[in-house]
Amino acid sequence: MKQNIKLVIVALIASAVTLGGYSLLSNKNSQTAFIPQQEENSFIPTNYSSKMVAANAGIDFTEAADKTVHAVVHVKNTTISKQPSNIMEFFYGGGTPRAMVGAGSGVIISPDGYIITNNHVIENASELEVALNDNRIFKAELIGTDPKTDIALIKIDADEKLPFVPFGDSNNIKIGEWVLAVGNPFNLTSTVTAGIISAKARDLNEFDGNPQSFIQTDAAVNRGNSGGALVNTRGELVGINTAITSETGSYVGYSFAVPSNNARKVIEDIMEFGNVQRVILGIRGSNLNSKNAEEIGINETEGVYVGGVEKGSGADKSGLKEGDVIKRIDGYKIGKFSDLTGYLGSKRPNDVVEVTVSREGNTKVIPVTLFKLETYQIEDLGLEVKNTNKEVLKQRGVENGVEITQTITEDMSRYNRSLRGAIITKINDRKVSTIDDVKSIMNNRSYNDPIKVTFIDSNGELNSFIFR
Known part of the structure; x- marks a missing residue:
């Protein structure tokens, strides 16, 4: 009898193993990767608890999801690049052209097919393709880009009005x-x-x-x-x-x-306009904290400290002064410099903003007209320059020039602090007065020629660099 019971148990175990093995084999080609179950208390469920709070609070995401999911598209970017196939092509250029496909997302913002995306999603594209949520595919046209903000605008043409996402504030x-x-x-x-x-x-x-x-x-x-x-x-x-x-x-x-x-x-x-119209307030500013506030001799630890005012700018003409602390702009709190630049990034030339400052313990509200920021990136030098005005040039003791606003390459970034604010007066011994002069010189030079840059630094000293 005992022997029979043992045989039954063995048969049952064998059947279970056989069925389990069949189940594993039948799912061998599945693309779904299952995550092994964690041991109890082996992780901290931060996101889980937060989502439960939303559910318990009665927050419903379904309406927002339904409104937007059909207006968010899949953007495919095809670029053509040449890959060297031998040592000669590696050193001297050439190679077999190959298509490379990248992908990202985009948002339809108008019923006639305008789509906003990132510049890095469509950069260097030879062909753009957009797939809608209903699986329809369209060729897309590039309208314009702004690498500085990493924003690009593309467009597709459909036979009917498309779903779109409205802008919020x-x-x-x-x-x-x-x-x-x-x-x-x-x-x-x-x-x-x-x-x-x-x-x-x-x-x-x-x-x-x-x-x-x-x-x-x-x-x-x-x-x-x-x-x-x-x-x-x-x-x-x-x-x-x-x-x-x-x-x-x-x-x-x-x-x-x-x-x-x-x-x-x-x-x-x-x-x-075909390009982005940027604005400047016309100040040199910095963030505040307890340490630098003590060094400056003020009691403020939040806001933007005005370290200088650009002559002839909107800030200068409106009466902003060095030593002011900007606390609000159009009623929005300014706690740090990125609050200020972020808000100004949504404004246009000739817009008037109400700047609230703390000055010697008193609060003042000063209307400032924003001026257009005209810049040009000299890619071969790794520098961005802007037009300046007569007041700044006179203050720096020069008759002509453009001002360096920042470095734009990793190699030049180490010099950013020392070069910002310097005035370039000549390029290749030719005078420059505007960014158009810079463009003309750079566009008409021979590619392999060295570039000589003459500039006045922040200490008023004349310098010359040769870039090769």
Whole structure:
């Protein structure tokens, strides 16, 4: 009897193993990767608890998702590059042309097919293709780009009106507000993730002379999400997903978006003028903290300290003074320099802004007319320059020149602090008075010729560099 019972048990075990083995073999070709179950208390469920809070609070994301998912598109960028096939082609150029395909996201912003995306999504494209959420595919036309803000505008032509996402006011978003990121990560079309606004006016390049002002969120964003929509719970566009910061290259809890007010201003300028009309307040400013406030001799630890005012600028003509601390602009709080640059990024030349400053313990509200910032990037030198005015030139003791605003290449970034504000008076021994003079000299020189730059530094000393 016992022997029979043993035989039955063995038979049952064998049957279970056989069925389990068949199940594994039948799913051998599945593309889904299942994650092994974690041991209890072996992880901290931060996102899980936050999403449960949203559900318990009665927040409904379905309406916002439904409004936006059909207006967020998949953008494919085909570029042609030549790959060397032998040592001679490697050193002297040439090779076999090869098509390379990159992908990102875009947001339809008008029923006639205008789409906003990131510049890095469509950069160097020889062909652009857009796939809608209903799987229709269109060829896209590049309308214009702005590498500085990483925003680009493309267009498709459809036979009927297309769904689009309306712009929201990114100045009014609040830290802790719920948002959705909609895009196409890893070629997974129409993906929606949720998170909150975790910071505003975030500057990722605080020390390189090119201040930024991103919206930071904890909505999951990965490769392919670039150019996609960041929307509020009403389905309004408040940002264009652009970047993540990560040691691995994948999402680790933080993502960054260009504010919608800035993106909207950029694409409207592209449509109207063909380029972006940037503005300047006309000050040299810096952030405040307890340490530098004590060194300066003021009690303020928030705001933008005015370290200097550019002669002839809107700030100069309106009465802003060195030593002022900018606390608000048009009623919006200015806690740091990126708050100021972010807000000004949505403004146009001749706009008037109300600047609230703290001056010697008193509060003043000063209207300032914004002037147009005219710059030109000298790519061969790794420098950006701007037109200046007679007052600045007289102050620096020169009759002509253009001012260096920042370095734009990694090689030159080490000199950014010393070169910013220097006045270039000659290039290749030819006088320059405007950025048009610089363009003309650079466009008409021989490519392999060295470039001699003569400039006056911040100490008033004359210098010459030769770039080869």
